[in-house]
Amino acid sequence: MSLTIEQLLQGLQISGSPTSDSSTESRQLIDIQCPPKQRYAQHYGYRVNLRYLLDLESQIKSDPDVFYNPTSLARRWIKRTLQLPQFDFKCCIDPERRKPDDVLECDKDLYRFGDEDEDEDEVEVGDEDECVILILSVCSNGRSSFNTRPTQEQMTSLTNLLGSPPQWWVSYRNM
Numbered sequence: 001m002s003l004t005i006e007q008l009l010q011g012l013q014i015s016g017s018p019t020s021d022s023s024t025e026s027r028q029l030i031d032i033q034c035p036p037k038q039r040y041a042q043h044y045g046y047r048v049n050l051r052y053l054l055d056l057e058s059q060i061k062s063d064p065d066v067f068y069n070p071t072s073l074a075r076r077w078i079k080r081t082l083q084l085p086q087f088d089f090k091c092c093i094d095p096e097r098r099k100p101d102d103v104l105e106c107d108k109d110l111y112r113f114g115d116e117d118e119d120e121d122e123v124e125v126g127d128e129d130e131c132v133i134l135i136l137s138v139c140s141n142g143r144s145s146f147n148t149r150p151t152q153e154q155m156t157s158l159t160n161l162l163g164s165p166p167q168w169w170v171s172y173r174n175m
Contacts (some may be wrong), residue, residue, distance in 0.1 A: 027151045034141050041171040043090045043137035046162045050134075072146075077134065081140070082157055085148045090137045092169035097131040132172045134161070 035042050050071065057074040071089075079087040138158070139149035150158070159165055 028153070029149050030152050030155045032149070034146050034155040035168050037141070038170060040174050043092060043135060043169050043171060044139050044141075044159070045090070045135045045137035045164050045167055045169065046164060047094075048089070048134040048136055049162070052163070077161040078136075078158070078161065082150075082154050084138060084150050084154060084158075086137070086139060086145060088137050088170070090135050091132050091137050093172050094131040094133045095170075130172065133169075133171050137169075138166065141168075 032044060048071070053071045053074045054084070055073060057068070057077075060077050061068070061073060075087060075089065078084070139145045155166065
C-alpha cells in the first residue's frame with residue numbers, strides 16, 4: 001500500500017536542532033563513498049518526478065494567487081522542512097538513457113542534447129546524444145559539498161517522500 005502525499009507530509013518531523021550546528025559528532029552523516037573523480041562534477045540525489053513535485057507544490061501552496069516557478073516552491077519547502085544543508089536542481093546524464101515518463105511539453109528539449117548545428121527535423125538519437133535529466137542533489141563530490149552532506153535521518157525522510165533511492169549522477173557539462 002503506497003502512502004499519500006498527505007500522509008508523508010504529516011510524518012515529516014526531523015528531531016534535533018537545525019543544521020546550522022556544524023558539529024559532525026552530533027550528526028550521523030549518510031554513509032556514502034565519494035565516487036572517483038571524472039571530467040564533470042557528480043551529484044548525489046534523486047531523479048525528479050515533475051508531476052509528483054507539482055502535486056506536492058499544489059498541496060503546500062498557501063496562497064493560490066502567488067506565482068512561483070514550477071517546482072521551486074516544493075524544493076524550498078522540502079529543504080526547509082527537512083533542514084537540508086543543500087538541495088538543488090542539477091542537470092545530469094542518465095546512463096540508462098531512459099526517457100522520463102513525466103516530461104512536460106515545455107521541457108522536452110531539456111532531455112536530449114545532440115549536435116547544435118543540426119536542424120531539429122533531422123536530429124536522430126545516436127550514441128553521441130546524451131539523455132539529460134533533472135535531479136535534486138543533496139551533495140556533490142566537491143570537498144565542501146560532500147562534507148556537508150545530510151544525515152541518515154534526513155535521507156530516510158527524503159527517500160520516503162520522493163519514493164525512490166538516491167544515487168550518484170554525472171553532471172551534464174557542469175550545469
